[in-house]
Amino acid sequence: MIHINIGWYDRRFKTNFKARGIIAVGNIATGLISIGLISVGIFSFGALSFGLLVLGGLALGLALACGGVAAGGIAIGGVALGIFALGGLAVGMFASGGCAIASHIAVGGYARGHIACGEITSGARIAERYIGGSGKVIDSEMMVLAIKQEFTEMWLRFRELLIKLYGGW
Incomplete structure (x- = not known):
């Protein structure tokens, strides 16, 4: 349901700190609500965000995208497409x-x-x-x-x- 996986890359463990769940928080997050550096989901928040309703530095959303660079149906940002x-x-x-x-x-x-x-x-x-x-x-x-x-x-x-x-x- 809720998955939180945040951290720094360590060569010994070779993990990218991916989080998957309904609510996902991690370096790479995938879920209904996703928060992370790279996030994919219905509601996405992060540096690179992809989904339906997104907020991020680079935001690509189907319906609404808000961010520095935003692309989507409704796009709001410094550069909006x-x-x-x-x-x-x-x-x-x-x-x-x-x-x-x-x-x-x-x-x-x-x-x-x-x-x-x-x-x-x-x-x-x-x-x-x-x-x-x-x-x-x-x-x-x-x-x-x-x-x-x-x-x-x-x-x-x-x-x-x-x-x-x-x-x-």
Whole structure:
């Protein structure tokens, strides 16, 4: 059930301190909840984490990944790669961050996407407006209009979610 196996590599015992169980804590951990330098499981926490919901330095998750470098369905991190990406460098279908590169919607300091909003933008539709001398801001009405016009074939519930996320509540 619970397996804890942590330690330093010793040539005499030739063990890598692997832990396997429902809750696994070890240098290399595999389990439902895994915590370790290298962790694999549904909920994984560690330097290198793989699983469904992960948190780590290098995080690769199917649903949610949070970490320095994160890749997954929803990725949050310094470098984020995913369907929804949020981070310093965010790359995905929908990206937000310092440098946001997206196939659909990009919002950030540098934004490149089909619909883009940011200080430096590149895309088919730009959803922003200038305000005085302080720069640009996102224009929520333009963003909602662009989402409705550009993504007509998209599933209606998902399009409504995008409008709530990017156009305001």
